[in-house]
């Protein structure tokens with residue numbers, strides 16, 4: 366089969382790879398119809414995470430069940446499915462409490478061996494999905510892939526960014542970083558009743574795009590974004606700030622400064638490093654700091670309803686559609702921020 370594999374920093378090749386087989390009776394093999402490049406993939410692309418060379422990249426995808434092991438109960442050949450980026454066993458203490466992203470044996474596609482066994486990812490014709498009864502989400506007929514595929518990762522993350530911030534109607538939300546996750550968080554914040562969502566970014570292009578989706582914007586390259594947001598909120602700061610940049614301490618500190626006293630900073634940026642955060646200031650101002658990874662297993666069905674009813678449409682973020690053979694170009698476009706969401710159209714399905 367054809368697959369896009371990682372061979373070193375910025376060295377992604379589309380090549381022939383052996384087809385996956387069922388390794389356990391709880392596995393399924395999924396024929397990928399649509400996948401998408403996620404911001405987290407960029408960390409792997411750049412070599413910031415240790416990945417076994419030859420690993421198939423990607424973790425945001427959907428498709429059609431090709432084969433199931435004898436222990437799979439809920440799915441069979443031909444079922445249309447969204448695949449959760451996170452793999453969970455469904456049995457441990459955390460899974461029994463629906464806390465799937467903290468599963469004792471959690472794993473993620475296309476990013477190994479960060480979480481143990483290295484699982485081949487989404488940018489391939491076929492993918493082996495462990496614990497299929499837990500990891501697969503049944504997709505409804507009649508809703509196109511481009512609206513469903515992000516439920517397996519990005520949209521679930523945007524949803525948790527807002528749900529875990531305890532967002533209530535009428536609040537002002539600022540989002541630091543108007544990339545795909547920031548925009549999906551903003552869409553969910555409006556759905557949860559935010560009176561206003563302010564998108565903060567340094568990229569003029571991305572801010573223009575955010576404006577086209579109806580968000581108010583703050584250009585952090587022109588003025589101090591903390592001051593700007595204070596001016597827009599009678600000097601208080603935003604009620605909730607979603608940090609959707611990650612990688613370094615700066616966006617996190619900006620978010621902490623941008624939120625009002627007793628407000629909540631909801632972190633969905635990808636952070637690998639430890640930072641010295643001023644806990645004393647957080648205590649004095651009683652600001653809350655919550656972190657979310659995004660749980661498609663827990664919230665998948667709910668997101669499917671919202672998307673099917675047309676209340677959320679993440680396909681508005683799609684700027685590029687490429688075939689599997691052009692995944693390397695997709696990464697280049699995405700890294701240069703020329704693309705927002707790149708859809709990889711792998712096959713037409715069953």
Ligand SMILES: [Zn+2]
Nearest residue numbers: 454457460468
């Ligand atoms: Zn578990």
